[in-house]
Amino acid sequence: MKALDELTFDNRFARLGDAFSTHVLPEPLDEPRLVVASKAAMALLDLDPAAAETSVFAELFGGHKLWAEAEPRAMVYSGHQFGGYTPQLGDGRGLLLGEVYNEAGEHWDLHLKGAGMTPYSRMGDGRAVLRSSIREFLASEALHALGIPTSRALCVIGSSTPVWREKQERGAMVLRLAHSHIRFGHFEYFYYTKKPEQQAELAEHVLNLHYPECREQPEPYLAMFREIVERNAEMIAKWQAYGFCHGVMNTDNMSILGITFDFGPFAFLDDFDAHFICNHSDHEGRYSFSNQVPIGQWNLSALAQALTPFISVDALKEALGLYLPLYQAHYLDLMRRRLGLTTAEDADQQLVERLLKLMQNSGVDYTLFLRHLGDEPAALAVARLRDDFVDLAGFDAWAEQYKARVARDGDYTQEQRRERMHAVNPLYILRNYLAQNAIAAAESGDYSEVRRLHDVLTRPFEEQAGMEQYAQRPPDWGKHLEISCSS
Secondary structure (H helix, E strand, O other): OEOHHHOOEOOOOHHHOOOOEEEOOOOOOOOOEEEEEOHHHHHHOOEOHHHHHOHHHHHHOOOOOOOOOOOOEEEOOOEEEOOEEEOOOOOOOEEEEEEEEOOOOOEEEEEEEOOOOOOOOOOOOOOEEHHHHHHHHHHHHHHHHHOOOEOEEEEEEEEEEEEEOOOEEEEEEEEEEEOOOOEHHHHHHHHHOOOHHHHHHHHHHHHHHHOHHHHHOOOHHHHHHHHHHHHHHHHHHHHHHHOEEOOOOOHHHOEOOOOEOOOOOOEEOOEOOOOOOOEOOOOOOOOOOOOHHHHHHHHHHHHHHHOOOOOOHHHHHHHHOOHHHHHHHHHHHHHHHHOOOOOOOOOHHHHHHHHHHHHHHHOOEHHHHHHHHOOOOHHHHHHHHHHHOOOHHHHHHHHHHHHHHHHHHOOOOHHHHHHHHHOOOOOOOOOHHHHHHHHHHHHOOOOHHHHHHHHHHOOOOOOOOOOHHHHOOOOHHHHOOOEOOOO
16 A cells, blocks of 8 residues: 555646646645545555545645645536536636556546636636535445446545635535546537647547547547447436436536546435436426436537547437437346346336336335335235335236236245345435535534445445434435535
């Protein structure tokens, strides 16, 4: 394991030059202190977990100190926000400190969010508050534990720096990791500003560093776009299967690597609701839970438009046509596994859709229903879960279909079924009310609940002794928390 001063930097994006980013130093936080750190994320950098408890750790990720090899840069990009194009966005409160490579040869961006004003801050102060930093940290690590592609979070650093939002709060920084922070909006920026040389340079950078296998294809850029389409189809299938709502699927929040990116007003479903809107600023429901699938395709179309200098329109359209079939295949495969099925039948999609409609109409807890469905043999499980439903006749009809389907699926023991289902059906998810409880404690100076919740969420499928309170349905007040983009 390495000490903090032993990290090895190779700042490949910074070498692209000033057309792609601007050199900016982070603005230090007052009295920086560690709120929470992820040992698993630290391991990606080969860092000794004990380093998190040192004062220099908080100083480095609180903006006070900087490695000599770091080259902090604020990236420029644009994007479609709620369907409308914004010509210039960029890292308004984030800085790419540099790229570190580990002993396995992997490169990881160190991206500090809440690091102060940049040329792209527009009217903002460049700061992040403690609550938003905690939410991003918890979400990043929770999604990773569920097997959903995502950026990672190494730590949250709190402070005494005052920051004004709807009220005065405390500033914080979150250090996130990813193999790249390049977004769809990077390509849009150079396309719409008519800078073909820089756009070509960016495309070569992404192709060479992140999709090198596509170099072997007859049309490397087309092969890369197809891979981006497939990665996004799989990522969004996992969002839908696990009930995750991103909240702000603007093209500047979409990663070129197909990972969950830029956490704002996200939420996991409590009661199943296909029309759930987690962002209280999304008045028309553009980014509602059920709209995430078509919006994913819309965003890929926006990226395709920006790639027309390199790929023919017909080829782009053909690649985009892969999105929905790929999404449906990934989604149905995961939902079969969540229902305990090991084989495929044509009627499985209808079985899933009927269940979700029944859950929607009865306000059934999405996560706990699927978890408890695997606790017992199918007949006993559906009998025990029956009381959660209002439409008993409808549920009974579904239950008969489900039991027959399970009987046809294969010959295995209940213990095998339970083990298989519990491996894909979490007991613990990041419910908004749990995050809010942890945030409230942290804002009063008690970080123990954030750390405890983080630890529970790193093992979402494993029943943990003494943690029953994290596996309960939320109280009524916890189901209707409104989260804004500024959170």
